[in-house]
Amino acid sequence: MASVIAQHPSARRAWALTRIVRTAALGALFVALGLLVALPTAFVGLQAIFPALNHGSLAHPFAALRTTLAQTDTxxxxxxxxxxxxxxxxxxxxxxxxxxxxxxxxxxxxxxxxxxxxxxxxxxxxxxxxxxxxxxxxxxxxxxxxxxxxxxxxxxxxxxxxxxxxxxxxxxxxxxxxxxxxxxxxxxxxxxxxxxxxxxxxxxxxxxxxxxxxxxxxxxxxxxxxxxxxxxxxxxxxxxxxxLLVMSIEARFSDWPIDLSGASVLSTLLALTALVAFVAQRRLLAGRDFDTQTGKPVTSVPLELGHWRxxxxxxxxxxxxxxxxxxxxxxxxxxxxRTLSGGLSADNLTLAHFAAVTSAGEGAAALLTSLGLAAATAVLTGAFGFFSAWIIIKTRTPGRATLDGLTLLPHAMPGIVIGVGLILAWNLPLWPVTPYNTWIILLLSYSCLLLPYPVRYASAALRQIGGSLEAAARVHGASGARALRRIVLPLVAPPLAASMMIVFAVASRELVTSLLLSPSGVQTASVFIWQQFEQGSIGDGMALGTLMLVISGIVLTLASLWTRRLDRLY
Incomplete structure (x- = not known):
């Protein structure tokens, strides 16, 4: 390849243009993931250290840390x-x-x-x-x-x-x-x-x-x-x-007086605990696989249960x-x-709760909002996940390890910590434009939490694809983008589609970040169910919950069938 580039100026220009485009794409990806993942995570730690950060001041560092840790219930x-x-x-x-x-x-x-x-x-x-x-x-x-x-x-x-x-x-x-x-x-x-x-x-x-x-x-x-x-x-x-910590963090945001710094300190404690467990899990798996050498492969015969059946x-x-x-x-x-006190009797059965949540009203709006946000989250994380995994696995671009760490970080962060970080990061007067108090903040929270799914699925698929296919396409005149679109993406499509369906199912039911971040006038299905239970309208909440279970089951079933079809095609 190097000799071809040296002999043909047009090839050198094309190669240089490819490097520029790849560098620009990597930079844009870093910026996007930085805003999506690194920024909210960093602001949790900064708010815990600087209690007046939300007012634009760095005064009294570590004061909230000392105060919160000294409280009798911490x-x-x-x-x-x-x-x-x-x-x-x-x-x-x-x-x-x-x-x-x-x-x-x-x-x-x-x-x-x-x-x-x-x-x-x-x-x-x-x-x-x-x-x-x-x-x-x-x-x-x-x-x-x-x-x-x-x-x-x-x-x-x-x-x-x-x-x-x-x-x-x-x-x-x-x-x-x-x-x-x-x-x-x-x-x-x-x-x-x-x-x-x-x-x-x-x-x-x-x-x-x-x-x-x-x-x-x-x-x-x-x-x-x-x-x-x-x-x-x-x-x-x-x-x-x-x-528990997660309950106290939510209470410090929802109950007056709002305690941003105390919530940040507790969020940091929770995040560190989860991070230690996550690192321990990774270290445990690294190099601990057992390899059994038994010579000629032999089919494993399951044991019969006999009288234990x-x-x-x-x-x-x-x-x-x-x-x-x-x-x-x-x-x-x-x-x-119809009523809980009426019990499970034939004369107490009704479809009124389903009619209430499917007619034009809060229930139907909450359902459509959740489905729309879940679909947008699946598309966004699928795109970010595929390109991130391709850069990490298939290129030698500097910064791959950092990119891998950014995509993996949400996997170790509790959802409530991500929600706290997004509030702290985007609810500041210094931003000329902010997604806070709009539906976009929910999309950011879901995408941050669920990004690891497409990245891990796509990475596993890309590791199984040899580099000869892309190289053959390039030799026959295909650009890097064309080879990526026509060869790599179809081969990765089945596991990537499965991961996007998982993202859809999980995002449609996400509760804690929805409670923290839902703006006025925007209600998700999980928040609607939670509030109906608190207000005593339990039947309406369970009706919407039943619909969500049915929708999630249908989506995952279709994803399984589609994945099998793609496996047969490719």
Missing amino acids: WPMLGNTLRFGVTVALASIALGVPLGALRGLTRLPAARLWDLLFLAPFLIPPYLAALGWMLLLQPHGYLQQLVGFDLGDYLFSFAGIALTMTLTVFPVVYFAVSRALMSTGGRLAQVARVCGATPWRAFARITLPLAMPAIAASALLAFTMAIEEFGIPSALGARAGVN VPVLLLFGAVAFCTTLAPIGTIVATSFV
């Missing part, structure tokens, strides 16, 4: 947050590892059905699941109407909140363990059995160590998800007397009922009942 809240995260992580291990081991090592009847049922908690917004559990277990709830007793005292306790959160996040452990054991199989454990080891010894000395990296990494992820979650602790924690199916059924069927059933049932 360290107990941090302790509660850590205890909550650890409890959820341990409970997720206790539930997810046995189920994952059974799924990965045995011939489980209806295995794909159980996978689908355990995947459903990711479809249910955590705050909506918490509201469903409240309606089911609280005094005079559906459980008491059906069987005569309630579990409200347990639900509104630290253990109840931790269990509710565990039922939401344990699938990350289940899927990590089951897939890890599927890949390694049970052959080595069978060899140990032949050599005289008992079943439990073979599992403890062979199978479990092979799955340990997946267990530890997924447990750390469950810990991070627990300490970042706002909906479940906020819905259940107030009545339980449990106060019925108990195992009952176990999976009970967990699926608690994680998926009970909360979804409660949400759907509430959307059809």
